[in-house]
Amino acid sequence: MPRVTDLSSRIPRLSVTLPVGIGWARVRRTAARVGLVAAAVPVVTGLALMAAERLRRHRHPLDAPFPTAPPAHNTVGATTTTVYTFGDDLYAAMLDAIDHAEQHIFFETYIWKGDDVGRRFREALERAAARGVEVYVAYDAFANLVVRRSFFDLSARIHVLRFPWVRPGALVSPVRASGRDHRKLLVVDDEIGFVGGYNIGSHYARHWRDTHLRLVGPAVWELRNAFVDFWNRWRTPDLPMLKDVGSTAWLPQLRAARNSPSDLVFPIRNVYLDAIDRATSHVQITQAYFIPDREILAALLAAARRGVDVRVLVPERSNHVVADWLARGHYATLLRGGVRIFLYTDAMIHAKTATIDGRWSTVGTANIDRLSLTGNYELNIEIVDADVATTLERIFAMDLTNARELTSEEWEARPTLNKVGERLVSPLGPLL
Template sequence: MSILQDAGFLITILNIFLAITVIFLERRSVATTWAWIMVLFFIPIAGFVLYLIFGQKIRRRKLNKLLGSTQRIIEETVDKQKHQLMRHELAFNDPSMEGYRDMIYMNLRTSYALYTQNNSVAIFTDGPTKFDALFRDIEAATHHIHLVYYIVRNDDLGRRLVQALTAKAKEGVEVRFLFDHIGSFMLPSKFFNELKAAGGKVQAFFPSRIPYLNLKLNYRNHRKLVILDGGVGYIGGFNVGNEYLGLNKSFGAWRDTHLRMQGHAVQQLQAQFFMDWNLASAERSELGRSYFPRGEEEEASGAIGVQVVASGPDTEAQQIKAAYIKMIHSAKHSVYLQTPYFVPDESLMDAMLIAAQSGVDVRIMLPDKPDHFFVYWATQSYIGELLAGGVRVYRYERGFLHAKTLVIDGKIASVGTANLDIRSFKLNFEMNAFLYDTATAEQLQRIFAEDMASSYELTMSMYATRPYLNRFKESVSRLLSPIL
């Protein structure tokens, strides 16, 4: 008994010391600090091991990803456009976008998101259609193919993609493939050997120094981008794996949203690719003219206004979250949101509730199937507040909903890689395309309405009858939401 008491005393003292260490290391938010202290309290010692895996802060000085000359050119271009916006010298292809001038300025100021208006956009909502288009574009590429994916599976789709890229590399096309080390953790080491042998370049993003032990589960590259010959770009929610084709029995049909873009917005995808590549690779690639073939003098690909906004743990700004909040506050009639995970902070929750209580038709669509235990139950914990505040909540039943879309008043929209949760806003590297075009926003709004036919509306009376065990899971998960 004396030995157990001594051991308990030592563990208590050590846990207090570790808690103090967490307090001094954590400067992000009070909520995050308290969440980690709670983990330490309920899981002594082991909780600190979890903190080392999940909670370490990234050193931002390592993320100076742009080369000096490139940084200077971008800053000069951004300053020029800021002046045009402030002086009302920028004419909008869609006159109704005049009301979003302040939002465009904010994105430009906080994330260097240049506003371009010569873009065409195709929307994909199912995997087979998206990947068929992607493989056609890969086959047509003549100079380079750049890819960033969070998840790449060693399955039929993953192997087919590598085979297609290998064939292009053998033709002399430059191929660079960046995959996230944790998202694609199950890939065998030889998976890319054939592509590398053909001259393709492959890099893992933020790999663990000690495989299987030194897991870095935060600060992941959650982007899904493809750029082909500097003229065609893909961005959205689809990763690479059979489940994204609807071939996984546990998920069933996979409902996602992805964009294929042409126009000057593709240049922003390209610039972000090189920043990510230079961060992950020993190679320091210059942003040469051959990667940005579309000059101002070339004919426009379309007339859609686009800003591509990147965010990540390398800044404190949380640019995509700020853009979401700005969009919601601008709403006069409707807010339509689709997200697989809904773990908002107070500012985003307030924005949605204020909009609903102001008479705006606010609707959120979530998957009815869980794929992450704690995130699913944390999401459930916020639904009651939404319903009480007048937000309409829909649960998608025909497979798994993975789309990350926001449509405001059928005028502007966002499609990208960021989920509506704290992890996407603060801990992951994300990228969204903000679309300033009535026709495109109306199309996304129609897609939302079509998805409602495959959903059921969750009412307050239905929510109030949920089992007490579910309420317990929600309460525990919500306490952990700042670190999920």
């Protein structure tokens, strides 16, 4: 048998001896640097966009006149609804309700400016407390960091809950502990209630297009219950517990959906998904910040595929430029899928409303973005009523007169630099 020679022994072996650990140390350092760069790029891009927008806003402020409608009234069961589209009209109605309060006032807001309008609300609440009305106020500390703290030093007769902007557990459970109190509501004597997108301030009175809803009647319990639950959950030991009362009135066609991140409860997102999935004719959505997640995006595209006329109205420029650029990252997909996008021009539209098939509507505080749908405390009223839907459809048509439709051709032809910017800023999406 032929002899097989093992040639491997004749091949010279080369070996390089390196200091122990130097290779892995280099890899770790390189990985760390890459990670820092990857994290820094979207942040730096966002800061650059904010700086550029600040300069642009100085030259071209969002203060152009826009169409509004007078308060519109409808009846749902034993409850009267009123839709407001102009801040002066809304604030007058809210202040009138406060001035006629006899028993108690529950007032909750995200932003409360220390300007002329803010002082009018403060003075009205002080007058109510002075005449013996029980006044309870809740406001978000983080949203009002730029407002002097002394503005919120109300008289001892008023119970004030300053929702903390830093809370225990933020590092362990950021969803539960980092959400803001983004709600805006007022309840007077359990008879009149207000909820919607309007914060409190002079700028919002005339320069922002927003939408708010007033309820008069038994459905006000929906707002009272939302305030009481929030108050009792977050009150400090020096604040009184509010009585939790039931309701003998059931109105399934007018219900409140309340997000509560501390309990990981987020029904508003499900309300939108269920309503969009039911659409057979048309969907009309107005949003200040429109950054849909995968499921909502899929639901809108599915509706468009089955022939539903899906229209989304957003500001061409909002007060949050990073949110605008994140929203634009979805425009190509939406337009290719048959969703029509309308851009509100030369003014800020801050409304959070929708109506579907002339039957279902919602008005509230939640935007269609991560912060609102799975982060903040929010409150939306869901209404199944043809008359209310007709009112909101008329308002949507009015708003379209101050908007322009974005076409696929225009969007595809946008500058390459814009496309790059959208990609660079996209990692910030989970934060907003």
